[in-house]
Amino acid sequence: MDTIRPTSRDAILEAAFQTFSKRPGASLAEIADHAGVGRATLHRHFGSREALMAALAQTARDELNDAVDAAVGNTVSHTDGLRRALAAIIPLAERQWFLAQEPVLQNPAIEAAYVADQAALCTAIEEAKAEGTFDPNVPTRWIAETYDSLIFAAWEMVRDDALTADQAADLAWRTLTRGLGTEGLAGKT
Amino acid sequence: MDTIRPTSRDAILEAAFQTFSKRPGASLAEIADHAGVGRATLHRHFGSREALMAALAQTARDELNDAVDAAVGNTVSHTDGLRRALAAIIPLAERQWFLAQEPVLQNPAIEAAYVADQAALCTAIEEAKAEGTFDPNVPTRWIAETYDSLIFAAWEMVRDDALTADQAADLAWRTLTRGLGTEGLAGKT
């Protein structure tokens, strides 16, 4: 059914991720070069810069959801799910990252997906609160922001070879759960 | 001594901060418009886009250092200094933020200043470790990354009116010190 060979498309997407992550203003010619592909081919696949960006956002979201689903599996504990998802997202943080710059979020469908993902995170955090993992007095959204921020921090450390992925994930999880957990609050009404 | 009136320059810098924060690729014409200034005037003051970016970076760094110095004052406790600095930086986070995008960091002088600031933060964290605020087993750089990340998270919450500046600062400090503190580790060797 594919009327166009997939390899060029994939190469362009990969090159776009790598190049735009470092310089969001890079030209399409640069992307095409990096992908080892003619500039015309890039336009055949994506039509416009905007279409390419939308495809990148879609691809990144799919990758993220696949990784999270695979990591969480059929874990019953929401707390465990959040911990595993955190570790799984760290290696993907860079791609998610450059997409968070809003020029991409102009697209309504993409923004809607982003909002839905954030809502899902908040729901999971509420469940973990019920499991006693987080202090109910801390706003759920602050926990979510911290969750995302620590993933980014962990990715930076791993990128710079300051920590292994496992070490970074453990530190991030420790920071999150001790910082926002219920430990030491048992005495409070 | 000023051969050029300062008001235009300041208006341009302010407009550039606001506009570039939202869209780093904005044109200089857009900046000039936003500043209520002719495009030629912008070039008279800054010569080139690159020069403008360097001026923005310099200005932002000065603002940050001034705010931190004012907040820290003659506080003797390094822990307290870090807490006060955190609260002081939150309102400035957006400006620091867009400067972290690397096109600006190409400038060697600016990058050097950035590295020096990070080193100063790490030194302060080491001192706070000595004061018992942070777990000595946690890498200092992880604490620094967490510090920066939580400032950004706090700024986002304040920007969206989800929290007041004070609430956000308290939550960030709690997350940092409980998450990476020595509480509950007393029993360990």
Place this chain on the structure above:
DNA sequence: TATCCATGAGACATATATGTCTCATTTGAG
């Protein structure tokens, strides 16, 4: 082998950003 189709190279028109320059006007200081 013959055919189809994605591709690469590159021409082309268009749009936009950048930086320079000129000139008339305004503003502020003396």
Place this chain on the structure above:
DNA sequence: CTCAAATGAGACATATATGTCTCATGGATA
């Protein structure tokens, strides 16, 4: 008031990015 400096408007040349189009090539398939 007078003059010098800063400014705004806009022309101008240049560079670069974008998107479209054409045509020849090469590989895969029937």
